Every structure is written in C-alpha cells, then in structure tokens.
Amino acid sequence: MDATTAAHSSTLPAMSRACNPAYIGAVDLTLILGPMKSGKSLELVSLLSPLQYTDTRHRVFQSARHVRDAGVVSRSGAALATVKANSLAAALDEELDVVGIDEVHMFTLGDMDVVRRLLINGTRVVAAGIDLDHRGELFAPVRALLELGPAAVTYRRAVCDRCRSFSAVYTQVLEHGEPMIRELPPSTALPDDGTYTYEPRCRTCVVLPQFTPRPTPARTGD
Ligand SMILES: Nc1ncnc2c1ncn2[C@@H]1O[C@H](COP(=O)(O)OP(=O)(O)O)[C@@H](O)[C@H]1O
Numbered sequence: 746m747d748a749t750t751a752a753h754s755s756t757l758p759a760m761s762r763a764c765n766p767a768y769i770g771a772v773d774l775t776l777i778l779g780p781m782k783s784g785k786s787l788e789l790v791s792l793l794s795p796l797q798y799t800d801t802r803h804r805v806f807q808s809a810r811h812v813r814d815a816g817v818v819s820r821s822g823a824a825l826a827t828v829k830a831n832s833l834a835a836a837l838d839e840e841l842d843v844v845g846i847d848e849v850h851m852f853t854l855g856d857m858d859v860v861r862r863l864l865i866n867g868t869r870v871v872a873a874g875i876d877l878d879h880r881g882e883l884f885a886p887v888r889a890l891l892e893l894g895p896a897a898v899t900y901r902r903a904v905c906d907r908c909r910s911f912s913a914v915y916t917q918v919l920e921h922g923e924p925m926i927r928e929l930p931p932s933t934a935l936p937d938d939g940t941y942t943y944e945p946r947c948r949t950c951v952v953l954p955q956f957t958p959r960p961t962p963a964r965t966g967d
C-alpha cells in the first residue's frame with residue numbers, strides 16, 4: 746500500500762462516520778473547522794437536522810455575535826433553526842443528548858469550559874466554526890476544543906477567491922476592498938454586516954497583518 750492509499754484508508758472511515766447522523770450517537774465531541782464558504786454550515790445541517798425526527802433531546806446554539814443570519818444558513822440553501830446566545834451556560838440548565846454549536850470561534854474560553862462539563866455529563870457536542878482568525882492564528886476557543894481531544898475533526902477547504910484553487914485554508918479580511926493589515930487582538934470576533942468583507946484564500950494568496958512575532962518559549966533541555 747503506497748502512502749496515499751494508506752492515508753486515505755486511515756482518514757476516510759473516520760470522516761464518513763462523522764458525516765453520518767447515526768454516528769452522532771457514538772462520538773462525544775465532533776469539530777467542523779475551516780475558512781468561510783468551506784461548507785461548515787452545510788455539514789452542520791446535514792449532521793443535526795435529522796435529529797428533529799428522532800426523540801434525541803437536542804439544541805443548536807449560535808453566537809449572537811453572528812449577525813448575518815437568524816440561524817444556521819448555508820450558502821447552498823440548507824438551514825437549521827438555532828437559539829441565538831451570548832453564552833453557552835444555558836446548555837447546562839436542561840437535560841440534552843446532543844448540543845450543536847455554530848460560530849464556535851465567537852464564544853469565550855469560559856464557554857469552552859461549559860463544553861467540557863457537557864462532555865463529562867455525557868452530552869454529545871458538535872461544534873462548527875472558522876479555525877484561523879484574521880491574523881492566521883488559531884482562535885483561542887478552537888484551541889481549547891482541540892485540547893479536549895475531539896473524537897472527530899473535519900478540516901474543510903474552500904475555493905480560493907483569488908486564484909480559484911480548491912485549497913483555501915485562510916479567511917482574508919478586506920477593508921474597503923483591500924486586505925486588512927491592521928493588527929487587531931488575537932481571536933477577535935468580527936461582524937459580517939458590511940464593515941468588512943471576507944474571502945477564502947490559499948496560503949499563497951492570503952495577505953496577513955504584519956504583527957510582532959511572539960517569542961517561542963524555550964523547551965527544557967534546549
Ligand atoms: N469560494 C468558495 N469555495 C467553496 N464554496 C463556495 C465558494 N463560494 C461559494 N461557495 C458555496 O458555498 C457553499 C458552502 O457555504 P456554507 O455552508 O455557508 O459554508 P461556511 O459555513 O463554511 O461559511 C458551497 O457548497 C458552495 O456552494
């Protein structure tokens with residue numbers, strides 16, 4: 746078996762299980778990550794919308810900071826009703842089998858502790874959001890979720906809006922049509938109300954702010 750075949754045989758079963766609604770019953774934490782327009786909402790709807798036809802006690806939360814839509818609305822047309830929330834604390838107030846979270850990068854680190862407690866209580870969690878902020882760095886809440894050891898992580902890609910390769914991993918923030926090179930604090934939640942525009946971009950085409958690199962911590966023994 747060559748390296749490509751080996752990689753496919755080890756990743757495809759995990760991905761197809763994660764995309765199967767029945768499989769939600771077996772995994773504790775599922776993450777759907779990627780840049781804007783990569784189909785995260787489409788996948789979230791595909792995973793969670795069948796639950797409304799079952800007895801599964803579930804609720805889907807979406808950050809109230811997300812002002813573009815009233816619920817999960819994929820550009821492909823698929824949609825899902827959500828509870829708009831500033832915090833995830835309410836998820837601990839009721840007995841739920843499954844909690845869905847959309848725009849998870851817009852919640853706080855305290856909310857990621859709510860996720861940890863939900864998992865300890867046996868609630869399955871499916872969370873979707875962009876992984877990399879306007880600086881090209883991992884959002885702190887997404888990092889906290891990865892540190893919880895998710896059972897399944899789907900990294901999605903979009904088509905680069907500049908060179909049209911199917912390899913966009915960043916979300917380029919544009920101000921007045923030009924790449925925003927102002928440095929905002931890491932993990933800043935940005936509105937999608939016309940203040941900024943956004944484009945999925947590949948590693949070659951993205952233009953990231955020129956921020957001051959953080960010192961690399963020394964390792965013991967270095
Ligand atoms: N640059 C692009 N790359 C990939 N899909 C795109 C692009 N522009 C528009 N689309 C459409 O957007 C859909 C995904 O949108 P959506 O589910 O809203 O993604 P996300 O939630 O990740 O922002 C794709 O299925 C495709 O029809």
Ligand SMILES: Cc1cn([C@H]2C[C@H](O)[C@@H](COP(=O)(O)O)O2)c(=O)[nH]c1=O
Nearest residue numbers: 780781782878879916933934935936937
């Ligand atoms: C780059 C970047 C984006 N955001 C915001 C902008 C949008 O409201 C969402 C992502 O929308 P999607 O289509 O559902 O993927 O995230 C942000 O808050 N911070 C950023 O750095």
